[in-house]
Amino acid sequence: MSNYNCDCDCDYVRRHYDVPAEIGRRVIANGEPGVIIADRGHYIGVILDSDPKKRIRNYHPTWEMQYGEMAEKLPLKEWEVLTNGMYDWDDVRYMLGDARHYVQRVWAATRSQAKYRAYQELDECFEDATAMLTFKVRAA
Structure with a gap:
């Protein structure tokens, strides 16, 4: 799967926190699966799979965060x-x-x-x- 945005998405978070954050990556955020959908500066914007309204929520890139593979499809x-x-x-x-x-x-x-x-x-x-x-x- 290709990148969804330019290379600068989540660049600060990747460099500062040394994590593989990027738009379209699957994560387990505080115990719940979701997809990174937004670069929020010091945070990453995640849509949880369980959220029927598909709201982007801010999460700290290292607090209770597990990074997985790239998503097959974005929720938005x-x-x-x-x-x-x-x-x-x-x-x-x-x-x-x-x-x-x-x-x-x-x-x-x-x-x-x-x-x-x-x-x-x-x-x-x-x-x-x-x-x-x-x-x-x-x-x-």
């Missing part, structure tokens, strides 16, 4: 969300204006969840949740 998909309704994906592709600066990468199960996750990450930039109506989403 990576999406790109264009958060400025003035632009379209062609503007991003051809680097027109500042369009590429409005692309947020998120992990989610569906397009709708991707819009919401992007909104959550950038909520201080918008007056209210109606901003999501103008978001455009595509698979990363």
Whole structure:
């Protein structure tokens, strides 16, 4: 299985804690199986197999953590969300204006969840949740 993201994912955790953390690696986190899905700086973001809502939870990379093989399939998909309704994906592709600066990468199960996750990450930039109506989403 290939890497899911660039080589920099979880790089700090790998170097600082000397563990094989990377997006897509199976782990046993505090006794429960899951998959690393996010680089959270000093922590790793894990989705537990038992979580029906597929929430990313932060775990310390060495506390009660066992690392396994790479997962066959990720519990979430990576999406790109264009958060400025003035632009379209062609503007991003051809680097027109500042369009590429409005692309947020998120992990989610569906397009709708991707819009919401992007909104959550950038909520201080918008007056209210109606901003999501103008978001455009595509698979990363």
